[in-house]
Amino acid sequence: MTLEEAKKAIKEPDQQAMELCKRRWDSIAKPLHSLGKLEDNLVKIAGITGSADIHLEKKALVTMCADNGVVEEGVTQTGQEVTAIVTDNFLNKKATASILCSMAGADIFPVDIGVAAETHVIDRKIAWGTKNMTKGPAMTREEAQQALETGISMVEELKNKGYSLIATGEMGIGNTTTSSAVASVLLNEEVEKMTGRGAGLSSEGMTRKINAIKKAIEINQPDPTDGVDVLSKVGGFDIAGMAGLFIGGAVYGVPIVIDGFISAVAALAAARICPLVKEYMLASHVSKEPAAHLILEALGLSAPLHCDMCLGEGTGAVVLFPILDLACGVYNGMSTFQDIQVEEYKPLA
Numbered sequence: 001m002t003l004e005e006a007k008k009a010i011k012e013p014d015q016q017a018m019e020l021c022k023r024r025w026d027s028i029a030k031p032l033h034s035l036g037k038l039e040d041n042l043v044k045i046a047g048i049t050g051s052a053d054i055h056l057e058k059k060a061l062v063t064m065c066a067d068n069g070v071v072e073e074g075v076t077q078t079g080q081e082v083t084a085i086v087t088d089n090f091l092n093k094k095a096t097a098s099i100l101c102s103m104a105g106a107d108i109f110p111v112d113i114g115v116a117a118e119t120h121v122i123d124r125k126i127a128w129g130t131k132n133m134t135k136g137p138a139m140t141r142e143e144a145q146q147a148l149e150t151g152i153s154m155v156e157e158l159k160n161k162g163y164s165l166i167a168t169g170e171m172g173i174g175n176t177t178t179s180s181a182v183a184s185v186l187l188n189e190e191v192e193k194m195t196g197r198g199a200g201l202s203s204e205g206m207t208r209k210i211n212a213i214k215k216a217i218e219i220n221q222p223d224p225t226d227g228v229d230v231l232s233k234v235g236g237f238d239i240a241g242m243a244g245l246f247i248g249g250a251v252y253g254v255p256i257v258i259d260g261f262i263s264a265v266a267a268l269a270a271a272r273i274c275p276l277v278k279e280y281m282l283a284s285h286v287s288k289e290p291a292a293h294l295i296l297e298a299l300g301l302s303a304p305l306h307c308d309m310c311l312g313e314g315t316g317a318v319v320l321f322p323i324l325d326l327a328c329g330v331y332n333g334m335s336t337f338q339d340i341q342v343e344e345y346k347p348l349a
Contacts, residue, residue, distance in 0.1 A: 003149055009251045018052075021052040022043055025042070042054055042327050044255070048280050054331060055328065062111060062242075063111065066130070068174035069132035070134060073134055074208050087171050090108055111124050114147075115129070115172075129237075130235075133216040137233045147241045171313055176289070187294060195209060239269065242262075246277050259313075283303035287310050
């Protein structure tokens with residue numbers, strides 16, 4: 001499915017399913033809305049899937065993996081070769097995200113969408129990394145669109161395999177630099193406010209990072225009203241691929257979980273491309289990266305977890321999975337007031 005076809009296919013969430021889900025929660029023998037965001041998330045999932053019959057047994061994490069040419073500017077603590085190593089480690093169950101997936105009963109699908117080396121994961125490579133955005137656009141508009149469509153197609157594939165919940169993750173040395181650039185443009189905020197130390201930069205490295213982002217924005221002049229333009233000029237294949245996952249979730253009625261800062265930037269870009277996509281996202285946690293809460297605020301989302309995480313890879317998104325499983329357990333298994341012949345709670349006037 002092309003990006004334009006996807007945009008036309010997205011509809012409003014199913015209000016009737018959401019209302020039925022709310023009624024089910026209100027009928028359960030407990031105080032009204034006493035499970036807070038656990039209830040809210042299932043109501044939203046009902047609207048996304050079009051059904052109040054909610055089962056989330058088959059869960060997936062899709063990690064979009066790619067390299068970034070801006071690494072040439074000395075904006076990272078480690079070298080670009082780490083991207084390929086960690087990408088392959090997802091399959092060896094040696095990466096943090098893959099270990100968490102095993103614990104949470106989820107499957108992991110690492111995607112090579114632009115790693116600058118050979119890998120052994122799902123091959124959707126568009127190019128061998130992006131170009132250095134301080135010298136020109138990170139990628140062509142056509143490449144950005146291809147990355148978006150890769151994400152859309154991954155959702156279609158996983159839905160056809162029976163997956164009902166998908167988390168977003170990424171791996172790419174230098175991608176907090178590209179994320180900060182995209183966030184700065186889309187939110188019209190100062191680069192300094194949008195930029196953190198990533199995996200652990202020195203003060204000198206932080207200065208190089210900020211200067212590189214400013215230079216990239218000045219040279220490329222991305223249009224903040226055009227999400228595809230911003231992604232192509234100062235983004236990365238991983239960010240664009242995740243943005244495609246969010247769009248695909250809206251097309252195919254699959255809830256997509258935002259991870260941390262980088263994933264949230266992708267969600268913001270997706271929402272700029274098609275505003276309705278916001279209704280198909282679930283927030284997981286508030287990343288320790290400085291701009292994370294601003295992005296969630298811009299998306300109108302509130303994250304249930306505050307763990308001070310900033311690892312990426314989809315780790316925070318996967319941590320939400322057991323919580324959603326617990327919510328489903330109560331929703332599907334608990335007695336109703338009618339079952340135990342007790343008068344229902346009534347909303348306070």
